[in-house]
Amino acid sequence: MGKKRLALGLDSSTQSLSAIVIDIDTAEKCFEHSLDYRADTRLNRFGIGEDYILPPREEGEAEQPPLMYLASLDAMFADMREAGVALENIVAINTSGQQHGHVYLNRNAANIFSSLQKLESSASELKTLLSDVFSYPTAPIWMTANTVAQTNHVRETVGGKAEMINLSGSDAPLRFTGTVVRRVAEQYPEHYTATAKIQLISSFIPAVLTGNVNVPIDYGNGCGMSLMNYRSKTWDPALLAATADGLTGGTETFHSKLPALARPDSIVGNLAEYYVEKYGFEERCTVIAGSGDNPQAKVPVAGDLLSLGTSFVNMVSTDGDTLDPEGFANAMYDGINRPFMFGCRTNGAMVWDAVRNRYGLSKEEYVPAEAALAQVAPGQFMTFWQPKTESFPVSGAYDLIRSVGQPTLAEDYTGIIETSLAAVYTYSAVFTKQTQAPLFVTGGATDSPEIMRRVAGIWNRPTLPVEKGGAALGAAVAGVKALHDAANEHFDIEAFSASVLKRGEPIQPLPEDVEAYHGAGKYLERFREKYEQIMAAHPV
Known part of the structure; x- marks a missing residue:
């Protein structure tokens, strides 16, 4: 009998990092663990308050320290190894991230991220190795509510509410990423100018796992940005132009700061050498593009x-x-x-x-x-x-x-x-x-x-x-599907989901x-x- 094949689902949420490991061949949950950002002594040193955000500079601001996300990954993998999880048997990692949250990466980020491919990187920690990759020091999250002016500008520029919905699938909620980026760019133009790439939290985590700053943003979480055309699944010219209107460099510069778009269940690379050497992961472990917490929770x-x-x-x-x-x-x-x-x-x-x-x-x-x-x-x-x-x-x-x-x-x-x-x-x-x-x-x-x-x-x-079920479980299930798709193997996701997510008896009206x-x-x-x-x- 061959060794077990395991899939890991990670959910980087507002309050915690959660992990679920599934046996791919038996559809059994092998491991569940969650690290609370305030309760865990390794993670409660980054300045967040009882509401899990940094003290706001103004009403409606909601931001978190991205170094906390990096520290949580190291803490989670250390706990998994300590718990006896066979990390070498994990063949796929898929991620979920709180929707709309995002980070701003500078021009040095690509080279710094690539250092995770070097053997010697394992002697350090992610929060140290990647401490200098941010052009804006914090990560705005979904609780942001100070973007009324920016949201109104984008909506009116594209032609009003009906056209906004027609293009993006939503009526530009205040928390959606595009208008938050516009506000950051207006308030802190030097940070915006220094930004080479903007990554959602859901794409930032796989970027960190693969050591590749250019990991794509997925369609599911791209929907929560007021930038993607919902039906064509492409960055929409009208939405980009409205969001970038008046910003340094205009639409072309703004577009250059966005990664490509991809299916959420596409494979974006293999795990970087840092994790192989430091924790004992298999070097051929695949990393999936991932998505937001709500899209992943829907998967099963x-x-x-x-x-x-x-x-x-x-x-x-x-x-x-x-x-x-x-x-x-x-x-x-x-x-x-x-x-x-x-x-x-x-x-x-x-x-x-x-x-x-x-x-x-x-x-x-x-x-x-x-x-x-x-x-x-x-x-x-x-x-x-x-x-x-x-x-x-x-x-x-x-x-x-x-x-x-x-x-x-x-x-x-x-x-x-x-x-x-x-x-x-x-x-x-x-x-x-x-x-x-x-x-x-x-x-x-x-x-x-x-x-x-x-x-x-x-x-x-x-x-x-x-x-x-939750987002970590959905991510793990989607990761299993991604593996089978890549190998051109049949996979009955409904049967698999019914095994991993227990269902009761139907109630008739x-x-x-x-x-x-x-x-x-x-x-x-x-x-x-x-x-x-x-x-x-x-x-x-």
Whole structure:
């Protein structure tokens, strides 16, 4: 029997670096580990605060130290070796990175990166070897919100909201990379001028792994930049021109700072000698282009995926042409290049927890709440509450609004669950195909039969609970597919994903629930009318 073949998925997220190792031939998870940037003593020396960002110089700024990402790689590989993971059996490494986050690399970066190919580099550490590669010292991340002027400029220059969506697949959210780069260039022109390459965090990590500063940006994460034409998967001339308007060197110089674009599951090289010598990796270990955390999290599920976490994330598979004309959702490609729409509702399960808390129940006290849900038939009550400004659909924050004067736990809890689910369903309808294919659902709410019953009724399709996978797992699965593709071998990614990501039994919608929600003048119709009134009264 030959040696095991392992695939490693890495997720460089806002708060941690996570790793999952999968046995390619058995679809078994062999190792899982996560390093918290604040809790790990090797990583908590880079100046981030409790919010995991550096102290902002102004409101809306959100940046992290890229040296922390480098230190986390060394720490992770050291821990894996210490844990007895057979690093020499890892034949593919695929990565995920927090979307929109990026780094600015100077003209010396290419030569410095290539030093990782030298045997003697293993005597040092990544944070030391690569300390001088940055033209701008920090990495702006997805929490950035100070780009209103830049975003408006780009949107208006290309012809307005509809054309912005038509070109990029999104309505230029503040966090998207292109307008953040424009702001950095306006505020710090000397740093922009000194920049030779801009890499997303998701492409920066494979660049560090291969010792090649010119690793491409993938299509999936390229969608989160307001620079790529969604349908042609190329840097869009109009978007580039609008973003570079007035910057030093204009469009041509700006374009030169961007890497090429590639499929997220393409092979971009082999692991650099640094890792072979220092940790014992196999020198022929392939490195995959990688993608963002949301595209990678979507990989193990081919259909529509609803994640019911603190915030709600709805990932809807599409034909690649369907977009959201309102701009609430963003068009993306997943980690194996399948198109999907991404919508994120900020006020998710955290509001459910807050309602239970009003009745004296702690966050983990689900039994009384479940019993209360069972007392109420679906489609009866509406409770609205947005403690935070909402992005799906865009609307302001407001306090609790009820449909009854003296509510009980059952009425309030049912009401808040059904209105928040109805919001996701209603404002996703424009890009969601009507189908009886199962809706995959993940998150703690999958343990609640009453909540899952309501999901099935509102979506009017079977719902299928799946365990939480995460971006590192998706990256590992996509890495396995990339290996098989490179060898021209058949690979059933659905069967492999079903083995590595456990699924429950499907829950069928009950006819009476479907009627209560979807009938003429029934819940969903009344919900939309009431919610539109509330949003009009509470603009952003």
